[in-house]
Amino acid sequence: MSSSLCVVIPTYQAGCLIGRCLDSVERHLPDVEIIVVDNASTDDTVPRVEQHGVRLIRNGSNLGFGTACNRGVDAATAEHIVLLNQDVVLESSLADAQRILDSVTWVGAVGGTMTDSAGQTRPNAYRYPRLDNVVWRRRSHDRRAMHALTNGEPLISVDYFEFSLAVLRRADYLRMGGFDERYFMYGEERDLMYRLARAGLRAVLSPLVRYVHDGGYSDARRQLVIDGQLRFVADHGNRRQRIVYPRLLALKSAVRTRQVHRTVSADRSVS
Numbered sequence: 697m698s699s700s701l702c703v704v705i706p707t708y709q710a711g712c713l714i715g716r717c718l719d720s721v722e723r724h725l726p727d728v729e730i731i732v733v734d735n736a737s738t739d740d741t742v743p744r745v746e747q748h749g750v751r752l753i754r755n756g757s758n759l760g761f762g763t764a765c766n767r768g769v770d771a772a773t774a775e776h777i778v779l780l781n782q783d784v785v786l787e788s789s790l791a792d793a794q795r796i797l798d799s800v801t802w803v804g805a806v807g808g809t810m811t812d813s814a815g816q817t818r819p820n821a822y823r824y825p826r827l828d829n830v831v832w833r834r835r836s837h838d839r840r841a842m843h844a845l846t847n848g849e850p851l852i853s854v855d856y857f858e859f860s861l862a863v864l865r866r867a868d869y870l871r872m873g874g875f876d877e878r879y880f881m882y883g884e885e886r887d888l889m890y891r892l893a894r895a896g897l898r899a900v901l902s903p904l905v906r907y908v909h910d911g912g913y914s915d916a917r918r919q920l921v922i923d924g925q926l927r928f929v930a931d932h933g934n935r936r937q938r939i940v941y942p943r944l945l946a947l948k949s950a951v952r953t954r955q956v957h958r959t960v961s962a963d964r965s966v967s
Contacts, residue, residue, distance in 0.1 A: 704768030762875030792904035793863035804897025808905025859885035883924020
């Protein structure tokens with residue numbers, strides 16, 4: 697089954713991460729096609745990748761996650777593709793994901809159970825942006841899906857999931873035009889899965905697909921997350937959402953900034 701699989705891994709400054717990632721892929725997915733697409737890393741990412749003897753595509757600049765994925769998928773030949781973050785460690789084969797794609801025609805993307813390094817399950821299923829979940833972030837998490845995943849339900853349909861790991865049919869990915877390259881990072885998976893859903897192909901999670909991803913993002917990248925949310929609503933939201941959502945997001949950001957300033961001021965007064 698694995699011979700019909702290609703793993704695409706975009707990298708940027710991943711010297712301390714990519715070795716573990718590739719080791720886990722080679723351990724759980726022997727004899728698969730592996731394509732690493734490097735976004736002009738200046739550390740030792742490239743020599744570490746070359747040690748593994750996998751196919752390497754080198755971009756001349758940092759083109760972002762989505763564009764790197766598109767280039768990798770274009771170069772792939774396998775029927776199924778795996779999009780994998782550079783800091784992911786596989787803990788299972790992807791046989792169940794391939795089985796689902798081979799047997800369930802309405803599925804377009806398969807994710808799995810994501811844990812942190814301590815073994816704790818991390819939420820990776822989400823609902824599309826709405827006016828309520830921009831204010832209450834927890835409402836963006838699909839708790840029903842995460843409960844079902846914990847209980848081992850075999851096929852859990854969701855709006856979208858985090859693409860730290862995703863398995864898709866290459867033909868579907870190309871038919872959708874791949875990732876929208878206007879997204880540099882964060883939000884491109886939501887847009888792609890929305891377009892897949894419009895074409896009748898749902899995103900699902902399998903409890904038999906397991907991987908470690910600590911993830912998270914810094915304040916410096918928070919604006920990229922916000923930009924991705926705004927772009928999605930502008931492209932796919934209704935008129936009311938396009939008007940109100942940016943205002944709510946700006947208000948939430950202003951409140952958060954004020955809270956941070958108050959915390960810093962309080963800390964300084966104590967010290």
